[in-house]
Amino acid sequence: xxxxxxxxxxxxxxxxxxxxxxxxxxxxxxxxxxxxxxxxxxxxxxxxxxxxxxxxxxxxxxxxxxxxxxxxxxxxxxxxxxxxxxxxxxxxxxxxxxxxxxxxxxxxxxxxxxxxxxxxxxxxxxxxxxxxxxxxxxxxxxxxxxxxxxxxxxxxxxxxxxxxxxxxxxxxxxxxxxxxxxxxxxxxxxxxxxxxxxxxxxxxxxxxxxxxxxxxxxxxxxxxxxxxxxxxxxxxxxxxxxxxxxxxxxxxxxxxxxxxxxxxxxxxxxxxxxxxxxxxxxxxxxxxxxxxxxxxxxxxxxxxxxxxxxxxxxxxxxxxxxxxxxxxxxxxxxxxxxxxxxxxxxxxxxxxxxxxxxxxxxxxxxxxxxxxxxxxxxxxxxxxxxxxxxxxxxxxxxxxxxxxxxxxxxxxxxxxxxxxxxxxxxxxxxxxxxxxxxxxxxxxxxxxxxxxxxxxxxxxxxxxxxxxxxxxxxxxxxxxxxxxxxxxxxxxxxxxxxxxxxxxxxxxxxxxxxxxxxxxxxxxxxxxxxxxxxxxxxxxxxxxxxxxxxxxxxxxxxxxxxxxxxxxxxxxxxxxxxxxxxxxxxxxxxxxxxxxxxxxxxxxxxxxxxxxxxxxxxxxxxxxxxxxxxxxxxxxxxxxxxxxxxxxxxxxxxxxxxxxxxxxxxxxxxxxxxxxxxxxxxxxxxxxxxxxxxxxxxxxxxxxxxxxxxxxxxxxxxxxxxxxxxxxxxxxxxxxxxxxxxxxxxxxxxxxxxxxxxxxxxxxxxxxxxxxxxxxxxxxxxxxxxxxxxxxxxxxxxxxxxxxxxxxxxxxxxxxxxxxxxxxxxxxxxxxxxxxxx
Numbered sequence: 001x002x003x004x005x006x007x008x009x010x011x012x013x014x015x016x017x018x019x020x021x022x023x024x025x026x027x028x029x030x031x032x033x034x035x036x037x038x039x040x041x042x043x044x045x046x047x048x049x050x051x052x053x054x055x056x057x058x059x060x061x062x063x064x065x066x067x068x069x070x071x072x073x074x075x076x077x078x079x080x081x082x083x084x085x086x087x088x089x090x091x092x093x094x095x096x097x098x099x100x101x102x103x104x105x106x107x108x109x110x111x112x113x114x115x116x117x118x119x120x121x122x123x124x125x126x127x128x129x130x131x132x133x134x135x136x137x138x139x140x141x142x143x144x145x146x147x148x149x150x151x152x153x154x155x156x157x158x159x160x161x162x163x164x165x166x167x168x169x170x171x172x173x174x175x176x177x178x179x180x181x182x183x184x185x186x187x188x189x190x191x192x193x194x195x196x197x198x199x200x201x202x203x204x205x206x207x208x209x210x211x212x213x214x215x216x217x218x219x220x221x222x223x224x225x226x227x228x229x230x231x232x233x234x235x236x237x238x239x240x241x242x243x244x245x246x247x248x249x250x251x252x253x254x255x256x257x258x259x260x261x262x263x264x265x266x267x268x269x270x271x272x273x274x275x276x277x278x279x280x281x282x283x284x285x286x287x288x289x290x291x292x293x294x295x296x297x298x299x300x301x302x303x304x305x306x307x308x309x310x311x312x313x314x315x316x317x318x319x320x321x322x323x324x325x326x327x328x329x330x331x332x333x334x335x336x337x338x339x340x341x342x343x344x345x346x347x348x349x350x351x352x353x354x355x356x357x358x359x360x361x362x363x364x365x366x367x368x369x370x371x372x373x374x375x376x377x378x379x380x381x382x383x384x385x386x387x388x389x390x391x392x393x394x395x396x397x398x399x400x401x402x403x404x405x406x407x408x409x410x411x412x413x414x415x416x417x418x419x420x421x422x423x424x425x426x427x428x429x430x431x432x433x434x435x436x437x438x439x440x441x442x443x444x445x446x447x448x449x450x451x452x453x454x455x456x457x458x459x460x461x462x463x464x465x466x467x468x469x470x471x472x473x474x475x476x477x478x479x480x481x482x483x484x485x486x487x488x489x490x491x492x493x494x495x496x497x498x499x500x501x502x503x504x505x506x507x508x509x510x511x512x513x514x515x516x517x518x519x520x521x522x523x524x525x526x527x528x529x530x531x532x533x534x535x536x537x538x539x540x541x542x543x544x545x546x547x548x549x550x551x552x553x554x555x556x557x558x559x560x561x562x563x564x565x566x567x568x569x570x571x572x573x574x575x576x577x578x579x580x581x582x583x584x585x586x587x588x589x590x591x592x593x594x595x596x597x598x599x600x601x602x603x604x605x606x607x608x609x610x611x612x613x614x615x616x617x618x619x620x621x622x623x624x625x626x627x628x629x630x631x632x633x634x635x636x637x638x639x640x641x642x643x644x645x646x647x648x649x650x651x652x653x654x655x656x657x658x659x660x661x662x663x664x665x666x667x668x669x670x671x672x673x674x675x676x677x678x679x680x681x682x683x684x685x686x687x688x689x690x691x692x693x694x695x696x697x698x699x700x701x702x703x704x705x706x707x708x709x710x711x712x713x714x715x716x717x718x719x720x721x722x723x724x725x726x727x728x729x730x731x732x733x734x735x736x737x738x739x740x741x742x743x744x745x746x747x748x749x750x751x752x753x754x755x756x757x758x759x760x761x762x763x764x765x766x767x768x769x770x771x772x773x774x775x776x777x778x779x780x781x782x783x784x785x786x787x788x789x790x791x792x793x794x795x796x797x798x799x800x801x802x803x804x805x806x807x808x809x810x811x812x813x814x815x816x817x818x819x820x821x822x823x824x825x826x827x828x829x830x831x832x833x834x835x836x837x838x
Contacts, residue, residue, distance in 0.1 A: 004310075007308060031276075031365060032328025032362045033328040033335060038336075040332060061245060063215040063245060065244075069215040086216075088110070089211070090211045091108055092204050093106055094154070094192055095163045100156060104681065104688075112196065113138070122175065125176055128148035139173070144164075148176070159171060273722075310382035321371070325363045425786070432778070432785065445475065451766075470759065482770055483771075493805050544649075548580040569614055590650070592639070605635070622635050625653075628664045630663060632663070765810045776804070
C-alpha cells in the first residue's frame with residue numbers, strides 16, 4: 001500500500017471518529033436518497049407500464065376507426081399469422097322495463113366476438129359485491145354483461161332484463177374489470193357488453209350511426225412489428241381515412257397524464273434536495289479544510305509531499321462518497337416502496353423489479369457531489385506551506401479555481417437535468433438556482449456596502465455598531481453566508497409555496513364543486529324551458545351553449561385536407577367535424593391568450609390555442625366551415641387557453657356573436673346536479689331526446705388521485721426539508737472559529753457576555769432577514785415559472801410572501817445560530833486566544 005493510501009486510511013478513521021465528516025455524509029446521503037427514491041419508482045413504473053400496455057390495449061396492436069375495418073388490414077394480419085378480433089361500440093340509452101320503474105341511463109355499449117380480449121382478461125362476478133373471476137368467455141347470445149353502477153342506477157339485478165333499442169337482454173354477469181376500457185368521453189358511462197350476434201335485434205346501428213371500431217391483433221413480436229409498419233405506411237399515405245394505430249399513451253391518456261405530473265412533482269422535490277445538498281457539501285468541505293490547515297502544515301514539516309497529501313484526501317473523500325452514496329441508494333430503495341403504497345390504486349403493487357440504472361445514477365450523483373463541490377477546497381491542503389506551523393497568517397484557503405468549479409458544476413447540472421426527465425423542469429430548477437446564487441451574491445455585497453454607510457456609530461446602540469462592524473469587516477464571509485442562507489431558505493419557501501398555492505391550483509383545476517353532469521341534444525325549442533327546469537331544481541350556476549357541427553374546408557381561401565398535414569392529430573382534426581359554438585361574451589373559464597374577443601362582432605371567431613398550434617393557425621387567418629351544407633367564413637381575432645379537464649363546456653372554435661342564423665343547432669349544458677334522489681330519471685323522462693352524462697364517479701376518482709399524489713410529494717418533502725436545514729446549519733456555523741476569536745478579543749478588552757449575545761443575535765437576525773427577503777422573491781419567480789411552463793397552472797404569489805420570508809429567515813437563522821454557535825460564548829478566553837496564537 002503506497003503512502004497516500006496509508007495516510008488516507010488513517011485520516012479517514014480519525015475524522016470519522018471526531019465527527020468531522022458527519023455533515024458531508026448527511027448532505028450526500030440526502031441527495032442520493034431523494035434522487036434514487038424517485039428513480040427507483042419511475043424505473044419500476046416505466047417497466048410496469050410497458051409490461052401492461054398490451055393488456056390495456058386488448059392486443060399487441062389496435063387499429064381504431066370510424067368505419068368497419070378495411071378488408072386489407074384483416075387479410076394482412078391473417079397472412080402474417082396473427083390472431084385477430086374486432087369489437088365496436090357506441091353510446092346509447094339503456095332502460096329498465098316499466099314494471100321495474102322504467103329508469104333510463106346513458107351507457108357505452110360494446111359488441112364483441114369470440115377471442116376478445118386478445119391480451120389480458122375480463123373479470124366478472126354474479127353480483128355487485130363479489131371481487132370477480134377471470135374469464136375468457138364473452139356474453140352468450142341473448143345475454144349481456146354490465147357494470148355494477150348500471151344496476152344501481154336502474155334498480156335492476158342479475159337475472160333481470162335490460163332493454164336496448166328494440167331488444168331485451170338478460171343481465172348475466174357484472175363486469176368488475178375491463179382491461180382495454182380506455183379513456184374516451186364515453187368511457188365514463190357504464191359499460192354494457194353484448195355479443196355481436198345480438199346487435200341486429202336492437203336496431204341501434206343505422207347507416208348514419210356513429211360507431212367506433214377496434215381491430216386488435218396479437219402474435220409473435222416480429223410479425224406484429226411488420227403489421228404495424230405496414231399499417232402505419234398505409235395510414236401515412238392517406239389511403240384509409242378516419243383510422244389510427246393506438247398506443248398505450250393514446251389509449252390511457254388520463255393515467256399517463258396524472259402519473260407524468262406526479263413524477264414531475266417528485267422530480268422537482270428531489271432536485272431541490274440535490275441542489276441544497278451541493279451547497280451544504282461546499283460549505284462543509286470548506287469548513288473541513290479550514291480545520292485541517294494546521295494538520296497539513298505539520299505533515300509537510302514531517303516530510304510528506306504535496307502529492308501524498310493530495311492523494312490521501314482524494315482517497316478519503318472517494319471512500320466517504322462511496323459509503324454515503326451506498327447508504328443513500330439503500331435508503332432510496334426503501335423509500336420508493338412508500339411511494340408505491342401512497343399511490344396504491346393509481347399504480348399496481350406488482351410492479352417489475354427495478355433495473356440497475358437508479359443504483360448507478362445514485363452512486364454517480366454522490367461521487368460527483370463530493371468531487372465537484374467538496375474536493376476543490378480540500379485539495380488546497382496539499383499546498384499549505386510548512387511555514388504555517390510558526391506563522392498562522394500564511395497558507396489560508398483561497399477561492400477554488402474557476403475552471404475546476406466550472407467543470408464540476410457543469411457535470412452536476414447535467415446529471416440533474418437528466419434526472420428531471422423533463423428539460424423544462426430541469427433547466428428552470430437548475431438554472432433558477434444558479435441565477436439565484438449570482439443574484440444573492442450581488443445583492444448581499446451591495447447590502448453590506450449600504451449597511452456600512454447607513455449606521456451612525458455615534459448615535460446607534462453599541463450592539464448594533466458592533467454587529468455592523470462584524471458584518472462589514474468580513475464582506476466576503478458576509479456575502480457567502482447570506483447567499484448560502486438564502487439558497488437554503490429559497491428551497492424551503494419554494495416547498496411551502498408548492499405545498500400550498502401550487503397544489504391548491506392543481507386541485508382547483510378540477511374542484512369538488514365542478515359540474516358533474518353534461519347534457520347534449522337539447523332542441524332549440526326546449527332551451528328556455530330546460531334552463532327553467534334546472535333553476536327550479538336548485539341549480540343556480542350552469543354552462544349553457546349552442547352546439548353546431550361544422551367541417552373546416554379552407555384556411556385563407558385555400559382548401560384543406562388531411563394530406564396537407566404531417567401530424568396525425570392534425571390529419572384527424574381536419575378529417576372530422578368540429579363542435580362549434582357561439583357566445584357574445586367569452587366563457588369565464590377560458591383565458592384569452594392572444595388577440596381580443598369583441599362581443600357581438602360578426603364574422604369573428606376565437607380558436608383554442610392548442611388547435612391553432614396543431615393546424616398552424618394564427619391571428620388574422622380566415623376560416624371557412626361547412627355547417628349543414630352552408631359555407632360560413634370568419635376571421636380569427638383571439639386565441640383561448642382551454643382546460644379540458646375542468647369539467648366545463650369547452651369548444652375548439654367559438655363565434656363571438658349571440659346567435660348564428662340559418663344553421664342547424666342543438667344545445668348542451670354542464671352543471672352540478674342537486675343532491676335529490678331521482679333527479680336524473682325525472683330529467684330524462686321529461687326530455688326523452690336528451691343525452692345525460694353523469695361524471696360524478698370521474699370527478700371523485702380525479703380527486704382521490706390528486707390526494708394520493710400530493711401525499712407522495714409531501715412524503716418526499718421531508719428529504720428536501722432536511723437538506724435545507726443542513727444548509728442553514730452549515731452556513732451559520734461556517735465562520736464559527738472566526739467568531740470565537742473575535743468574541744474572545746472583545747471579552748479580553750472588557751465586553752460583557754450579554755453585549756456579545758446581543759451582537760450575535762443582531763448579526764444573525766440581519767443576515768436572516770436579508771436572506772429570507774431575497775429568497776422569497778426568487779422563490780416566487782421560480783414558482784411562477786414552474787407553474788406556468790411545467791405544471792400548466794395559472795398562479796401568482798401573494799405580496800405577503802417577501803414579508804413572511806424575511807421574518808422566517810430571521811427566526812430560522814437565530815435558531816440555527818443558537819444551536820451551532822451556543823458554545824462560542826462559553827469558551828474560556830485564554831484557551832481561545834492561546835489556540836489562535838499557536
